Amino acid sequence: MDFRGGAVKFLGTKRHHDKWLRATENYDMKGCFAMSELGHGSNVRGIETITTYDPTTGEFVINTPCESAQKYWIGGAANHSTHTIVFSQLNINGSNQGVHAFIAQIRDFDGNICPNIRIAECGHKIGLNGVDNGRIWFDNLRIPRENLLNSVADVSPSGEYLSAIKNTDQRFAAFLAPLTSGRVTIAVSSVYISKISLAIAIRYALTRRAFSIAPNGPEVLLLDYPSHQQRLLPLLAKIYAMSFASIELKMMYVNRTPESNKAIHIVSSAYKATFTWNNMRTLQECREACGGQGIKTENRIGQFKGEYDVHSTFEGDNNVLMQQ
Ligand SMILES: Cc1cc2nc3c(=O)[nH]c(=O)nc-3n(C[C@H](O)[C@H](O)[C@H](O)COP(=O)(O)OP(=O)(O)OC[C@H]3O[C@@H](n4cnc5c(N)ncnc54)[C@H](O)[C@@H]3O)c2cc1C
Missing domain, CATH: 1.20.140.10 (Butyryl-CoA Dehydrogenase, subunit A, domain 3)
Known part of the structure; x- marks a missing residue:
């Protein structure tokens, strides 16, 4: 399974392409696309998953702050995916910069769910039961700074937010392009x-x-x-x-x-x-x-x-x- 919509290709830059594209094509890495939440589907801008940056370790920290923020319907998440593209609000020094996309590992290559992640399945559906749609919760999951898909915006090692697109509506639209x-x-x-x-x-x-x-x-x-x-x-x-x-x-x-x-x-x-x-x-x-x-x-x-x-x-x- 690919990260849907070529999100790594469109939202990432060379460092992501070099590291992840071949692995997804070979199915060494099985990806899923975690945008929707229980509380927000069509209204992506309202998602509640929250990510902060820790400059002391150079890591992002991802959290599911409430039940409505659980990722829901994520195709491939329930049983198979090793990685996900997680869409989240990005909070830098107390200021919300809006929805951004990150790569996070959710299972090891033996299929065991990673620490700080909880996963459940969505249940039987009226169709498409060949796809294991799942729910994901993040509890202080730490990922490297480089895992921010940064074609639209970036965060420097010291924690400075950088984006050539100053207009927040245009920036949000760019994240939905995939x-x-x-x-x-x-x-x-x-x-x-x-x-x-x-x-x-x-x-x-x-x-x-x-x-x-x-x-x-x-x-x-x-x-x-x-x-x-x-x-x-x-x-x-x-x-x-x-x-x-x-x-x-x-x-x-x-x-x-x-x-x-x-x-x-x-x-x-x-x-x-x-x-x-x-x-x-x-x-x-x-x-x-x-x-x-x-x-x-x-x-x-x-x-x-x-x-x-x-x-x-x-x-x-x-x-x-x-x-x-
Ligand atoms: C089988 C399946 C697989 C999926 N796979 C994925 C996946 O892999 N990754 C992922 O991120 N998501 C996935 N989704 C989630 C999917 O993208 C959402 O279900 C979809 O965006 C709709 O969101 P919602 O279910 O919250 O419905 P809602 O947004 O709550 O909409 C419910 C109803 O309200 C109406 N409505 C909402 N807003 C308005 C408005 N402004 N004006 C008028 N009417 C409105 C809608 O037309 C709809 O009829 C999947 C869903 C399903 C069912």
């Missing part, structure tokens, strides 16, 4: 899933017959019923359009520049919300269009509903994204 790649991936994968479910439902409608018009006549193909056409074909047309749009989004992302980042943020937010909502509507219609066969897990559509429902919530809740 989420864009997740939105692009989710938007595109929603289109793939809609295509698969439409292919299954339309093929079924081209072979399944129900009721005959004339006595003893052949039964009618489902797709020859106008009502069945009206249920599936507009969804098919829509997914053609969304497929072209998703290719455009991928190209925008691949060719991104500092100047185009804002446009990509807006387009990826809108497409992620629109495509994932459309995917759930498509899956339900396709499931029903297959009748009882749609319920069987081997026919996949019902399973997709459980697996992909969460796409409207994580990497930015759809209703919140539509306000961007």
Whole structure:
């Protein structure tokens, strides 16, 4: 498992790339991305995990100050991850500098949870049970100063806060930049899933017959019923359009520049919300269009509903994204 969203790449600098990127690619180090908390999901700016700096040892000290600050839903944390990117408020000399990201080890390479860390699992979900979502508490966890992902801001050995971005809103936006790649991936994968479910439902409608018009006549193909056409074909047309749009989004992302980042943020937010909502509507219609066969897990559509429902919530809740 990678640190999600290429966060080390985007938020870190050469020292982090040299130390961590190869290890995550080889799966020597299994990473997770600890942004959400029990008390704050969409409102990332309100997270309560707090990190201070100790200049006498050159270490950051991370704490979970209350139950609502426990990290929650962290994919890979419950059983597997050895490291996490932890998002936390950074308090330097009593002054809160806002949300920052740090690399912290949470397990040794034999899978034992590290001292000063507590982990629990989130429990069984309606889908995505292949991912071990977990909860994390930090109790005076000490990490080296170098583990601050410092492309946006840094702290000197003596404890001075340094950032080229003086505007706190812009600084916060820079820390959320890794989420864009997740939105692009989710938007595109929603289109793939809609295509698969439409292919299954339309093929079924081209072979399944129900009721005959004339006595003893052949039964009618489902797709020859106008009502069945009206249920599936507009969804098919829509997914053609969304497929072209998703290719455009991928190209925008691949060719991104500092100047185009804002446009990509807006387009990826809108497409992620629109495509994932459309995917759930498509899956339900396709499931029903297959009748009882749609319920069987081997026919996949019902399973997709459980697996992909969460796409409207994580990497930015759809209703919140539509306000961007
Ligand atoms: C399976 C799963 C895996 C996840 N993996 C990770 C992970 O690996 N790492 C991680 O950090 N997080 C992860 N998350 C957390 C996920 O990012 C959050 O659940 C998501 O950001 C929403 O936050 P929330 O659950 O607190 O909902 P809330 O923010 O409480 O939202 C609840 C409802 O309120 C609405 N709402 C909230 N604010 C507004 C507003 N301003 N205006 C209008 N409506 C609003 C929302 O639209 C939503 O319908 C995961 C979640 C799930 C379910």
